[in-house]
Amino acid sequence: MTEFLTTTISVLDIDADVIIAGYFSDQQTPYAAAISEGTDDFVGNLMNNGDFDANANEVLTLPYPTGLKANRLVLVGLGESKDYSPLIAMRAAGSAAKTLASKKLDHVAFFFPEENLTDAISGIVVACQGQDILRSEVKINAFEKVSVASENDADVREGHIVGRAINACRNLVNQPPNILYPETLAESAVEIGESAGFDVEVWDEVRLASEECRTLLAVAQGSDRPPRMLTMKYNGADETSPTLGLVGKGVTFDSGGYSLKPSDGMFDMKCDMGGAATVIGAMQAIAELKLPVNVIGYCGLVENLVSGNAFKLGDVIHSRNGKTVEIHNTDAEGRLVLADVLDVAVKNGVDHVVDFATLTGACLVALGLDCAGLFTNDQDLCDQFKSAADEVGEDSWQMPMTPNFGEQIKSNVADIKNMGSGRWGGAITAAKFLEEFVADTPWLHVDIAGPAWSDNAKKWIDGGGQGCFVRTLVKLAKQYGK
Numbered sequence: 001m002t003e004f005l006t007t008t009i010s011v012l013d014i015d016a017d018v019i020i021a022g023y024f025s026d027q028q029t030p031y032a033a034a035i036s037e038g039t040d041d042f043v044g045n046l047m048n049n050g051d052f053d054a055n056a057n058e059v060l061t062l063p064y065p066t067g068l069k070a071n072r073l074v075l076v077g078l079g080e081s082k083d084y085s086p087l088i089a090m091r092a093a094g095s096a097a098k099t100l101a102s103k104k105l106d107h108v109a110f111f112f113p114e115e116n117l118t119d120a121i122s123g124i125v126v127a128c129q130g131q132d133i134l135r136s137e138v139k140i141n142a143f144e145k146v147s148v149a150s151e152n153d154a155d156v157r158e159g160h161i162v163g164r165a166i167n168a169c170r171n172l173v174n175q176p177p178n179i180l181y182p183e184t185l186a187e188s189a190v191e192i193g194e195s196a197g198f199d200v201e202v203w204d205e206v207r208l209a210s211e212e213c214r215t216l217l218a219v220a221q222g223s224d225r226p227p228r229m230l231t232m233k234y235n236g237a238d239e240t241s242p243t244l245g246l247v248g249k250g251v252t253f254d255s256g257g258y259s260l261k262p263s264d265g266m267f268d269m270k271c272d273m274g275g276a277a278t279v280i281g282a283m284q285a286i287a288e289l290k291l292p293v294n295v296i297g298y299c300g301l302v303e304n305l306v307s308g309n310a311f312k313l314g315d316v317i318h319s320r321n322g323k324t325v326e327i328h329n330t331d332a333e334g335r336l337v338l339a340d341v342l343d344v345a346v347k348n349g350v351d352h353v354v355d356f357a358t359l360t361g362a363c364l365v366a367l368g369l370d371c372a373g374l375f376t377n378d379q380d381l382c383d384q385f386k387s388a389a390d391e392v393g394e395d396s397w398q399m400p401m402t403p404n405f406g407e408q409i410k411s412n413v414a415d416i417k418n419m420g421s422g423r424w425g426g427a428i429t430a431a432k433f434l435e436e437f438v439a440d441t442p443w444l445h446v447d448i449a450g451p452a453w454s455d456n457a458k459k460w461i462d463g464g465g466q467g468c469f470v471r472t473l474v475k476l477a478k479q480y481g482k
């Protein structure tokens with residue numbers, strides 16, 4: 001784990017392997033002025049000659065800079081100062097760090113604006129962890145030590161905690177499905193809870209049966225791996241404060257069941273527990289930051305496979321909240337898992353519930369790879385979440401929930417069916433299904449089928465799990481109940 005320390009040593013005097021320095025295109029920071037002074041305005045000349053424009057995420061590495069003690073100076077652009085945001089800070093710091101992460105570096109000095117420093121620190125932490133966790137020799141390495149030119153220990157500490165929580169989420173998503181399945185995912189959550197400071201209760205298949213979680217169990221019954229359900233409690237506020245419920249879909253591998261996916265669509269289905277990973281990562285960050293808020297996270301963990309005992313098309317399942325569900329497609333399993341978990345959450349009396357799920361391909365069709373769909377029965381809750389997401393720079397967009405879509409999940413033989421009529425509006429009919437299980441509790445469903453995962457690496461983050469919405473949830477938890 002990288003050690004982050006604040007320092008007051010000047011950019012000219014600091015003895016580090018590398019200095020990372022953030023540059024605005026239109027404004028000089030104190031450290032940029034010091035670099036100009038100590039180096040005959042070397043960087044200024046580069047900028048005047050058009051060799052470095054300081055556009056956001058532009059990286060230029062200068063070896064053995066005269067006038068500096070460090071061996072290398074990495075310049076990274078922050079764009080225009082008026083546009084500087086948490087997202088730009090995180091991506092710029094990440095872009096600089098990721099260009100260096102191929103080597104094992106002992107000491108990196110970090111000179112960035114004080115504004116959005118937390119996000120920049122998180123950006124370094126995230127950029128220096130890759131998805132190559134099972135390679136004999138990893139190609140993306142964390143730095144031993146980072147000296148941050150700041151006196152703001154609290155921001156640096158927070159950025160480190162949030163970055164590590166995002167990485168915990170990404171790491172769970174990146175684990176292969178033969179290693180990470182319901183029991184081992186539950187064990188990981190217990191370990192994270194012990195170290196971060198929240199309680200984790202695990203329901204096994206016997207307890208799930210006695211708790212009547214029959215739609216969750218129906219999905220799980222095709223696998224030899226038994227299902228689990230997690231209840232993770234963090235009480236940072238007093239008993240009279242409201243409780244935020246977070247619910248995560250944790251399908252550790254989704255073959256589609258008898259509605260079998262083709263190989264291309266099945267290959268990356270280890271990421272179908274991305275909702276659970278977001279909830280666990282957020283719990284880690286909220287507990288380590290000791291935020292004054294009460295949060296309970298619930299995750300349903302199953303594997304969706306094919307066997308002689310798997311659930312079938314045409315089966316009718318009696319869900320935990322009493323509604324009967326006819327199965328029209330065994331690949332629409334996430335909503336069945338969430339149905340019972342949402343019922344547990346609302347019956348336990350959470351005041352608001354936000355669920356995260358890699359739920360539908362239809363959401364990808366509607367909103368693309370990087371934008372989450374928002375579906376709600378409570379506009380205030382949705383607005384709070386959306387504004388938190390906008391502030392940190394995570395894309396989301398609200399979708400309609402009009403009664404017409406609810407008509408499409410009516411069944412001829414049971415109360416509802418687990419698919420809409422045809423494929424149109426599939427992200428919405430899935431949300432209408434979930435709405436059947438939240439009673440009157442203010443609820444928001446976040447479909448993260450796009451942003452939970454990326455096939456390709458970006459300049460500031462490796463491919464694989466992306467750790468989406470951990471930062472948004474930290475922001476939301478800070479404002480919750482206020």
Ligand SMILES: [Zn+2]
Nearest residue numbers: 254331332333
């Ligand atoms: Zn599925």
